[in-house]
Amino acid sequence: MILATRSTLPERMDTDCDGYADYQRCIRDLGRVNAVTLTHRPTLAWLTRMTAGLSEFSLLDVACGHGDALRRIHAWSTRRGLTARLDGIDLNPWSRRAAMDATLPEAGIRYITGDVFAYEPARPYDFIISSHFTHHLTDAQVVQFIAWMERHARRGWFISDLHRHWFPYYGMEVLARLMLWHRFIRYDGRISVARAFTRAEWERLLAEAGLDHGEVSLRWHTPFRYCLARTC
Numbered sequence: 001m002i003l004a005t006r007s008t009l010p011e012r013m014d015t016d017c018d019g020y021a022d023y024q025r026c027i028r029d030l031g032r033v034n035a036v037t038l039t040h041r042p043t044l045a046w047l048t049r050m051t052a053g054l055s056e057f058s059l060l061d062v063a064c065g066h067g068d069a070l071r072r073i074h075a076w077s078t079r080r081g082l083t084a085r086l087d088g089i090d091l092n093p094w095s096r097r098a099a100m101d102a103t104l105p106e107a108g109i110r111y112i113t114g115d116v117f118a119y120e121p122a123r124p125y126d127f128i129i130s131s132h133f134t135h136h137l138t139d140a141q142v143v144q145f146i147a148w149m150e151r152h153a154r155r156g157w158f159i160s161d162l163h164r165h166w167f168p169y170y171g172m173e174v175l176a177r178l179m180l181w182h183r184f185i186r187y188d189g190r191i192s193v194a195r196a197f198t199r200a201e202w203e204r205l206l207a208e209a210g211l212d213h214g215e216v217s218l219r220w221h222t223p224f225r226y227c228l229a230r231t232c
Contacts, residue, residue, distance in 0.1 A: 064088025067099030
């Protein structure tokens with residue numbers, strides 16, 4: 001596949017799973033991918049800075065999937081004595097079921113099924129985060145998503161997504177086969193990388209959203225990830 005431009009090929013996990021049990025196994029393996037590839041480390045580092053001096057905060061995870069990011073944030077906030085109101089939203093109704101099955105009730109995490117672009121929270125969240133969501137969107141939808149976060153995040157927002165590059169494109173399939181992850185992880189992993197963004201593309205999308213480098217931090221993180229951090 002040529003990686004000079006973003007791929008428009010669809011991913012299979014949300015459409016081709018053979019029932020809930022198959023989806024649950026797939027999304028559980030995706031959580032393992034996130035753990036192995038240190039997906040949540042930049043988000044937690046950002047939250048550490050952003051919550052300095054706070055005793056409580058609210059947060060929405062967009063495209064929360066299996067809920068692994070929210071469970072990590074719950075554990076992190078508990079260790080620091082922070083009171084966290086944590087919500088997650090995902091378009092796939094099986095996501096809510098799988099996330100609830102994997103989350104202890106006492107964590108108090110609320111999972112919502114819905115389209116984020118149609119979601120109008122009753123009050124702004126302090127923080128809005130997403131991981132591996134924006135590569136599912138068109139360029140125009142990414143700009144729309146940034147505008148949505150600008151309206152609904154009171155203190156800041158954070159995007160973490162893949163860097164379109166040959167190394168993770170080929171390496172992801174090798175890793176997935178070695179780890180015996182779900183067949184869709186092996187297929188969708190490469191498509192996800194091919195649908196992702198370069199630095200120049202992120203800079204263009206931020207400009208289209210009316211934001212500049214002084215307002216949004218755009219940083220590359222190991223392994224092959226771009227993270228955008230906004231303080232509102």
